[in-house]
Amino acid sequence: MTPVANAAAPVDRRAPEESGAPIDCVLFDLDGVVYHGPEPISGAVEGINFLHEQSIPVNYVTNNATRTAGVVAEHISTLGINTTPAEVTTSAQVLAGRLAERFGTGALIYLVGATGLATALESEGLTLTHNLDDGPVAIAQGLDPDITYQAIVRACEAITSGIEWWATNPDYSMVGPRSRVPGNGAFIDMLSKLTGAQPTVVGKPSPHMMEFAARRIGAQRPLMVGDRLDTDIEGGNSAGFETALVLTGVHDIHDALRARPGLRPTYILPSLRGLPKLIDGEDTYGSAGGALGSAGCRIVDGQLCLDDSAHSGAAIVQDALRLAWEAMDRGDNVAPGNLPRRIHD
Structure with a gap:
């Protein structure tokens, strides 16, 4: 894991x-x-x-470690929500902060990633390299949509050298325009299988x-x-x-x-x-x-039962879930019954 x-x-x-x-x-x-x-x-x-x-x-x-906080803030602002870069936290920023705390300003970091990660690392005063011969102290890995076979080989070599491997996030896939596409977690999985190593991941969860x-x-x-x-x-x-x-x-x-x-x-x-x-x-x-078990929800024969007059409300759904979780934590099996999958405002 x-x-x-x-x-x-x-x-x-x-x-x-x-x-x-x-x-x-x-x-x-x-x-x-x-x-x-x-x-x-x-x-x-x-x-x-x-x-x-x-x-x-x-x-x-x-x-997402490929975009800078400024780019993300601009995207949100175009939706009609005024947003500043300070209101955005990326996994790249978190990783850069952790590496700066651990190794100090000026530490040499082997970069496997895109602009968002490079910008975050440099903003923390870290020095970047793509050359293992420079003597980096750690590997910072994030998703690079333009990564090449040669870059993957060099990443394997860097990891196998034994320096610390840190990664931005474990998301295995993302939604593309026509299908699900590989996320950073897919590359972590591949590199782990090739090297037998595991990174420390700072992104959600x-x-x-x-x-x-x-x-x-x-x-x-x-x-x-x-x-x-x-x-x-x-x-x-x-x-x-x-x-x-x-x-x-x-x-x-x-x-x-x-x-x-x-x-x-x-x-x-x-x-x-x-x-x-x-x-x-x-x-x-x-x-x-x-x-728990308010007038609007109960468990009947192992099935959640919500009153028809209230089953679409957020409050009754929350009560139903808590009732079910309490029963499940006691070892009972609870089926959804008439619990909806989604509700509307």
């Missing part, structure tokens, strides 16, 4: 009403949450601009990614919002943050039902349009401390 920097077991999180502080920062994944390619996802502009109006800081936490972003803001009670349980939600949970699974991307409510404890979200959001209710703590939305 690929080691993850600063990995930690998921921590117990208190219910929001017990935490003693309001949500004071929202961290977002991007693809599947804020946008699909060049287009904003329905509800994203309204939800994030609401946070701006309430002066609640935001930060965009992305495993590493909690360090979330902690890095929240620390930049000085947040006391961050909320992590994402569409993937195994990166966004797991990473937020591992950092001890509350998490929200937004249903505009990869994973749905049935995926959340089957998730192991470390991948279970605190909240369900149909889209980012639901952020005002969540942030304001309206009773109609529900909370992490909601009563």
